[in-house]
Amino acid sequence: MVVSDAQPEAGTVRGDPPQSVEGVRAPASPPEIEPPLTVLEPQSGWALLDLKELWRYRELLFFLALRDVKVRYKQTVLGLGWAVAQPLATMAVFALFLGKMAGASAGIEHYPLFVFAGMVAWTFFGNTVTTAANSVVANERLVTKIYFPRLVIPLSTVGVGVFDLVIASGLLAVMALSFGVVPGWSVLLLPLVVLMLGVASAGVGVLLAALIVSQRDFKYVLTFGVQLWMFATPSLYLPADALGPTAQTYLPLNPAYGLVLAFRQAALGGTFDWYAFGVSSGVGVLFAIVGALYFRRVERSFADTI
Known part of the structure; x- marks a missing residue:
């Protein structure tokens, strides 16, 4: 390589792209692309859910859910067996x-299968509520160091519940075939029922997550409250006919009641209770809206109060 100290020719502007020996202009360097600029501004009052922002952080949502799944089953003896241990143990207690002893199985064919189908749905609902409610406090370092939509954290916990639900549903299918139970056309409604279970449980969990950040008392009441909620959902262990018309009218206001009932009816067959499913789904959507609105209102103070 020969280095020349010659001055630039007349008419050339200092800083122009260099020319080769033959006078052919060298290719210009590509223009610099500025990174996207994100402006963080405090929000006042009630803010609507920013779906575009959530979609922009969809990869973070996926990897947080994947991380939670890996952490849940890392260094465990039973491994994936824990996904079915809880509904199986509860089924055994209820069936016995x-x-x-209490005679709740009177008139119910295959009562253990009846209870297990309900417990599969309830386990998904209850675990999602619990993990979503504690998720923001559990990710304190992540919340205080970088910016991202905080709503991603509780929403990512739904992925763990879906993962456990798929495994438990496989065992439910095996049990149903062993009892000779073949589902009908209502099995096609399972994706819709699971979607509403996810919406309702995530809505309650998001609301509790925002409350726990500011008031830690909710964290200690959560486990006890979820247990009471399970016993206040009689569709887990009793048939709808045994509850009476008045109870069947008002119990769907408990979102878990109608959604657990709908899951069992869709998975095992039988007459689908559209009233209970519709009312419970509506209440679940209402919880999701209220939870998202309240979460958005107080999330700007999470880093200071957590």
Whole structure:
């Protein structure tokens, strides 16, 4: 390589792209692309859900859910067996004490299968509410160091619940075939029922997550409250006919009641209760809207109060 100290020719402007020996202009360097600019401004009052922003952070949502799945089953003896241990253990307790001793199984064919189908749906609902409610506090370092939509954190916990639900549903299918139960056309409604279960549980979890950040008392009441909620959902262990018309009218105001009932009816067959499913779904959507609105209102103070 020969280095020349010659001055630039007349007419050339200092800073122009260099020319080769033959006078051919060298290719210009590509223009610099400025990174996108994100302006963070405080929001006042109630803010609507920013779906575009959530979609922009969809990869973060996926990887947080994947991280939670890996952490849940890392260094465990049973591994994926924990996804079915909880509904199986609860089924055994209900089948023994409520079914045999209290006579709740009267008139119900295959009562253990009846209870297990309900517990699969309830486990998804209850675990999602619990993990979503504690998710923001559990990710304190992530919240205080970088910016992203905080709503991504509780929403990512739904992925863990869906993962457990798929595994438990596989065992439910095996049990149903062993009892000779073949679902009908209503099995096509399962994706819709699971979607509404996810919406309702995420809505309650998001609302509690925002409350726990500011008031830690909710964290200690959460586990006890979820257990009471389970017993206040009689569709887990009793048939709808045993509850009476008045109870069947008002119990769907509990979103878990109608959605658990709909999951069992869709998975095992039988007459689908559209009233209970519709009312419980509506209440679940209402929880989701209220939870998202309140979460958006207080999330700007999370980094200071967490």
